[in-house]
Amino acid sequence: MSAEQDILQELAGRDYEFGFETQIEMDIAPPGLNEDIIRFISAKKQEPEWLLEWRLKGFQLFQKLSMPTWQNFKLPEVDFQGVSYYAAPKNQVKYNSLDEVDPELLATFAKLGIPLEEQKMLSGVAVDAVFDSISVATTFKAQLHELGIIFCSFGEAVQEHPELVKKYLGSVVPQADNIYAALNSAVFSDGSFVYIPKGVRCPMELSTYFRINAKNTGQFERTLIIADEGSYVSYLEGCTAPMRDENQLHAAVVELIALDDSEIKYSTVQNWYPGDADGKGGIYNFVTKRGICKGKNSKISWTQVETGSAITWKYPGVILQGDNSIGEFYSVAVTSKRQVADTGTKMVHIGKNTKSRIISKGISAIHGQNTYRGLVKVGPNATNARNFTQCDSLLIGDRCGAHTFPYIESKNNTAMVEHEATTSKIGEDQVFYLNQRGIDNEQAVNMIVNGYAKEVLNQLPMEFAVEAQKLLSITLEGSVG
Amino acid sequence: MLNIKNLHAAVEGNAILKGINLNVKAGEVHAIMGPNGSGKSSLASVLAGREAYEVTEGSVDFDGKDLLDMSPEVRAREGLFLAFQYPVEIPGVSNINFLKTAVNEVRAYHGQPPMQAKAFLDMLKSKQKLMEFDANLMNRSLNEGFSGGEKKRNDIFQMAMLEPKLAIMDETDSGLDIDALRIVSAGVNKLRGKDNAFIIITHYQRLLEYIVPDFVHVLYNGRIVKSGTKELALELEEKGYDWLKEDIRLEEPVQ
Numbered sequence: 084m085s086a087e088q089d090i091l092q093e094l095a096g097r098d099y100e101f102g103f104e105t106q107i108e109m110d111i112a113p114p115g116l117n118e119d120i121i122r123f124i125s126a127k128k129q130e131p132e133w134l135l136e137w138r139l140k141g142f143q144l145f146q147k148l149s150m151p152t153w154q155n156f157k158l159p160e161v162d163f164q165g166v167s168y169y170a171a172p173k174n175q176v177k178y179n180s181l182d183e184v185d186p187e188l189l190a191t192f193a194k195l196g197i198p199l200e201e202q203k204m205l206s207g208v209a210v211d212a213v214f215d216s217i218s219v220a221t222t223f224k225a226q227l228h229e230l231g232i233i234f235c236s237f238g239e240a241v242q243e244h245p246e247l248v249k250k251y252l253g254s255v256v257p258q259a260d261n262i263y264a265a266l267n268s269a270v271f272s273d274g275s276f277v278y279i280p281k282g283v284r285c286p287m288e289l290s291t292y293f294r295i296n297a298k299n300t301g302q303f304e305r306t307l308i309i310a311d312e313g314s315y316v317s318y319l320e321g322c323t324a325p326m327r328d329e330n331q332l333h334a335a336v337v338e339l340i341a342l343d344d345s346e347i348k349y350s351t352v353q354n355w356y357p358g359d360a361d362g363k364g365g366i367y368n369f370v371t372k373r374g375i376c377k378g379k380n381s382k383i384s385w386t387q388v389e390t391g392s393a394i395t396w397k398y399p400g401v402i403l404q405g406d407n408s409i410g411e412f413y414s415v416a417v418t419s420k421r422q423v424a425d426t427g428t429k430m431v432h433i434g435k436n437t438k439s440r441i442i443s444k445g446i447s448a449i450h451g452q453n454t455y456r457g458l459v460k461v462g463p464n465a466t467n468a469r470n471f472t473q474c475d476s477l478l479i480g481d482r483c484g485a486h487t488f489p490y491i492e493s494k495n496n497t498a499m500v501e502h503e504a505t506t507s508k509i510g511e512d513q514v515f516y517l518n519q520r521g522i523d524n525e526q527a528v529n530m531i532v533n534g535y536a537k538e539v540l541n542q543l544p545m546e547f548a549v550e551a552q553k554l555l556s557i558t559l560e561g562s563v564g
Numbered sequence: 565m566l567n568i569k570n571l572h573a574a575v576e577g578n579a580i581l582k583g584i585n586l587n588v589k590a591g592e593v594h595a596i597m598g599p600n601g602s603g604k605s606s607l608a609s610v611l612a613g614r615e616a617y618e619v620t621e622g623s624v625d626f627d628g629k630d631l632l633d634m635s636p637e638v639r640a641r642e643g644l645f646l647a648f649q650y651p652v653e654i655p656g657v658s659n660i661n662f663l664k665t666a667v668n669e670v671r672a673y674h675g676q677p678p679m680q681a682k683a684f685l686d687m688l689k690s691k692q693k694l695m696e697f698d699a700n701l702m703n704r705s706l707n708e709g710f711s712g713g714e715k716k717r718n719d720i721f722q723m724a725m726l727e728p729k730l731a732i733m734d735e736t737d738s739g740l741d742i743d744a745l746r747i748v749s750a751g752v753n754k755l756r757g758k759d760n761a762f763i764i765i766t767h768y769q770r771l772l773e774y775i776v777p778d779f780v781h782v783l784y785n786g787r788i789v790k791s792g793t794k795e796l797a798l799e800l801e802e803k804g805y806d807w808l809k810e811d812i813r814l815e816e817p818v819q
């Protein structure tokens with residue numbers, strides 16, 4: 084199979100498209116994790132006392148908690164003292180208008196396909212652009228404000244809407260949830276805040292674009308989304324980072340709160356730098372994401388397309404507390420080169436007639452290792468709870484791996500939990516069939532992979548589905564198995 | 565158009581084709597018959613460029629070019645089409661998008677611009693009519709969940725869309741119902757022209773009543789052991805292959 088070898092080789096050597104670095108003067112805190120640095124961050128952001136206290140409590144918890152041992156990969160040693168916990172472009176800490184934003188930053192986001200200038204803004208999508216520790220711009224703010232929608236950086240929300248932040252911060256992901264959640268609660272930098280008022284259907288996609296730029300820093304953003312009764316919002320998160328030889332840590336926390344009859348759709352297209360063909364460099368993407376369907380008839384839907392990062396470690400979950408609430412998880416995770424993904428979801432059924440649906444599509448190529456790990460938990464009061472899980476793995480080549488760990492805990496015998504799983508290889512027959520119709524290997528694999536992932540890609544907002552398809556092709560260009 | 569000389573091929577070291585000679589000219593229809601396992605599909609696979617087959621000897625000239633030197637997709641773009649004995653399913657890939665991609669790849673190879681949506685749809689419609697092809701199948705995923713006969717018809721429909729110079733049909737008739745066999749044959753007859761050629765692999769003389777071949781060949785144990793006109797197919801239908809095997813055994817050197 085020499086052709087296959089060639090293609091796999093080429094695939095392994097693919098360049099990362101967003102690996103450039105922005106040259107800009109930065110305000111960077113010295114490396115090290117201690118109370119002083121936390122006070123420094125809090126002071127930089129002019130935070131109220133209660134938030135500083137909360138951060139310090141997070142730091143204490145971080146010191147007490149130990150690293151998990153259950154994951155299906157070798158957890159690399161992370162030197163928490165070697166990382167700088169604050170990096171922001173100099174000059175302006177808070178931009179009042181886009182005119183004040185450093186042109187270098189605007190150029191960076193434009194290069195990433197996220198134009199922030201008024202006349203070029205993506206139509207139908209409001210963007211909050213986060214550069215290292217700081218939100219540099221939020222578009223369409225005024226239009227959203229008219230509807231009472233709050234969409235701003237987390238830092239701004241702390242200043243302008245402290246009561247909402249205080250009420251919900253840490254209410255879905257407790258500080259002590261896991262060591263990385265604790266770390267995030269101590270040192271979180273920026274992130275996005277969304278509040279959709281009662282009965283409002285957010286008329287555009289809200290989106291945050293995260294960019295790690297500075298060397299030797301981590302990114303620890305926090306996102307908090309609250310959908311009040313009867314409201315709807317669709318939110319999208321994208322991200323990239325420069326190519327660097329050392330590993331960088333991204334430990335975010337996302338909390339979603341859906342009240343009665345509301346719906347939150349949260350989509351992620353994750354494209355952090357994955358490291359090179361030998362596994363050197365890349366982002367450690369250790370993220371805690373969770374939503375709570377607090378109110379009855381509410382719905383939270385996670386869609387993720389994970390193509391980047393050296394290690395992806397995350398389980399976006401839903402706590403189905405309100406009766407008749409619905410939780411969904413749609414995932415495509417691609418691991419190529421030496422990438423590792425250990426990802427899945429947690430669906431916790433508490434209320435009556437709660438439903439969850441899990442569609443997971445893993446794709447592994449080269450030496451990629453892909454693990455699905457999912458928990459479906461049904462509490463004693465969750466009468467008539469329903470879950471459907473479909474968990475598929477696709478292998479390209481024979482040096483990669485796919486693993487599945489579905490866990491089910493049911494304390495209610497009216498619950499119905501269904502699980503289906505398949506593992507397949509991209510068939511030589513399929514590729515040959517397409518070849519025979521004039522389609523080359525690269526495009527053939529592309530078509531097969533996109534067909535395989537279609538059910539998940541269909542969940543993405545239109546504008547991003549195309550983007551995600553392109554990403555899949557780039558990550559997997561031309562492999563045959 | 566196609567000139568096969570002394571073609572030998574092996575799979576995993578096992579010799580399967582053992583010296584095939586065949587000359588197909590534009591405008592001709594050749595039928596290949598022969599017992600199970602004699603190497604008919606293998607010949608088709610070697611011509612289409614399936615990687616598992618190693619050509620150990622011989623040459624194939626396709627319109628003045630060395631066919632064996634081309635990648636499978638280039639062979640396809642040069643106008644070689646294979647209707648598979650077992651068309652594969654490709655879940656989630658829309659039949660229509662696939663077909664559009666295929667058509668445009670072939671066009672690009674010949675320096676033509678991609679087909680505009682409207683022109684493509686017009687072509688689709690006219691070919692659907694020509695081949696009496698069920699338009700509903702177009703909107704489904706490529707062969708996914710298609711019945712055996714539907715897969716065969718989908719392949720033949722692709723053939724009509726791609727307008728190849730040389731079409732190899734590997735047991736297209738098996739799995740087709742009586743009406744479908746007639747419809748598909750009629751379609752193929754409409755596609756016949758002085759500039760294209762067909763190689764039709766079949767077990768049954770019935771298909772050859774609809775698509776009348778210019779030549780009939782018998783493939784046995786990796787070789788073409790007998791060639792004739794359409795009467796040969798009738799003779800085979802009547803007598804089976806045993807009488808040929810007898811003849812061959814006498815000729816074959818003892819190993």
Ligand SMILES: Nc1ncnc2c1ncn2[C@@H]1O[C@H](COP(=O)(O)OP(=O)(O)OP(=O)(O)O)[C@@H](O)[C@H]1O
Nearest residue numbers: 575576578580599600601602603604605606607616
């Ligand atoms: N991968 C393989 N490994 C070993 N032998 C193979 C392989 N592929 C094909 N063969 C053998 O090659 C021979 C020819 O097979 P082929 O499929 O070409 O036959 P055929 O004439 O098309 O038969 P049928 O009429 O049943 O379709 C058979 O004996 C088959 O078992």
Ligand SMILES: [Mg+2]
Nearest residue numbers: 604605606649
């Ligand atoms: Mg056969």
